[in-house]
Amino acid sequence: MAKKILITGGAGFVAGNIIKQSLNFTLLSSGQKEEIRITALDKYRAVYKQNNLVWLTADLLEKNNLQRILKNSNPDVIIHLAALSDIDYCEANKGIAEKINVGVTKILVDFCSDTGCRLIYFSSDSVFDGKKGLYKEEDIPEPLHFYGKTKIASENIIRETIDNYVIIRPSLIMGLPVFEEGNSFLRRMIKSLKRGEQAAFPKAEIRSPVDAITLSRSVLELSLISYRGYLHIAGNDILTRYDMAKRIAEKLNYPGSLIIDKKPKVLSGRAPRPADVSLDNSKAKGVLKTPMAGLDKGLELIIENRGNKAL
Ligand SMILES: NC(=O)c1ccc[n+]([C@@H]2O[C@H](COP(=O)([O-])OP(=O)(O)OC[C@H]3O[C@@H](n4cnc5c(N)ncnc54)[C@H](OP(=O)(O)O)[C@@H]3O)[C@@H](O)[C@H]2O)c1
Numbered sequence: 001m002a003k004k005i006l007i008t009g010g011a012g013f014v015a016g017n018i019i020k021q022s023l024n025f026t027l028l029s030s031g032q033k034e035e036i037r038i039t040a041l042d043k044y045r046a047v048y049k050q051n052n053l054v055w056l057t058a059d060l061l062e063k064n065n066l067q068r069i070l071k072n073s074n075p076d077v078i079i080h081l082a083a084l085s086d087i088d089y090c091e092a093n094k095g096i097a098e099k100i101n102v103g104v105t106k107i108l109v110d111f112c113s114d115t116g117c118r119l120i121y122f123s124s125d126s127v128f129d130g131k132k133g134l135y136k137e138e139d140i141p142e143p144l145h146f147y148g149k150t151k152i153a154s155e156n157i158i159r160e161t162i163d164n165y166v167i168i169r170p171s172l173i174m175g176l177p178v179f180e181e182g183n184s185f186l187r188r189m190i191k192s193l194k195r196g197e198q199a200a201f202p203k204a205e206i207r208s209p210v211d212a213i214t215l216s217r218s219v220l221e222l223s224l225i226s227y228r229g230y231l232h233i234a235g236n237d238i239l240t241r242y243d244m245a246k247r248i249a250e251k252l253n254y255p256g257s258l259i260i261d262k263k264p265k266v267l268s269g270r271a272p273r274p275a276d277v278s279l280d281n282s283k284a285k286g287v288l289k290t291p292m293a294g295l296d297k298g299l300e301l302i303i304e305n306r307g308n309k310a311l
Helices: 013-022 063-073 087-092 094-115 146-161 185-194 212-224 241-251 282-287 295-304
Strands: 003-008 036-042 053-057 077-080 118-122 165-170 199-201 229-233 259-261
Touching: 003 013, 003 063, 003 212, 013 036, 013 212, 053 063, 063 094, 077 094, 077 212, 087 094, 087 146, 094 118, 094 146, 118 146, 118 212, 146 165, 165 212, 185 199, 185 241, 199 241, 212 229, 212 295, 229 282, 241 259, 241 295
Parallel strands: 003 036, 003 077, 036 053, 077 118, 118 165, 165 229, 199 259
Antiparallel strands: none
């Protein structure tokens, strides 16, 4: 039987990659092609057409409408991606950040609690304070900014209310947007490099970037298997954002010298960023058949999967 998956934030960067990978998705543990039907929700009109996709335009803040959509589409799994993910915007606009990042989660959790629907929630690596690095699922989160706090608030509501959930904490996500520019640093970086312009990435921030293809396949696998709990989905390489960008630029045949150090700005209203929020992906390697990738392999997967789009 086809698996019915509802995705919030359908027009977003990660959602586009998951939707694209859902067509002809093969579960590696069985070698079987899985039939997946996607309902994507976003504020925007349909930005994408695909055989297995139904697009619904809705503002998730309209509670009654969201509840009606959930009831009518009756999904087996919800992948909850929609969020205000601009860290500084969240810091300056806490009320709306709370409504979108926590309030919407509550509505989805209530539906899952009533129906047994599985919830896959996208949290973040930035729930940690960055003092230690290589964080495991059991490590205690201490977010430095309001965005991280909203992610923890949602995690807690989910864990305390339902059983059938996965809380994914992805590292910095490297990939190309399927729809528009979206939240993709790689797209913005390639645009600058093509124009011969410098691109600034901090030497002071250490991450374990995960490519959007591996992440999307992991999420689809998690939609189909029974694992419950927290999972850190991260790449195999741990490096500064500056070294990451330099390696990407050189691999794509741009001069590495165009990548420069982005010094931390001390501006009022700018939320602090954690230094080292690299994640330990050993649990994900045990739970998932989808192989975790290093930076070079991740880039190869992104290039292979870009279809006929220019880089
Ligand atoms: N990208 C990363 O490196 C990264 C790393 C760790 C965790 N995450 C998490 O992963 C998830 C997906 O990230 P992403 O990069 O794909 O984010 P994104 O591109 O910003 O996608 C989020 C989508 O949700 C939509 N949305 C927000 N509020 C909505 C509302 N009230 N009603 C309907 N749609 C709404 C957004 O529309 P607007 O654009 O109009 O707001 C956007 O299309 C997020 O929860 C993020 O916090 C991302």
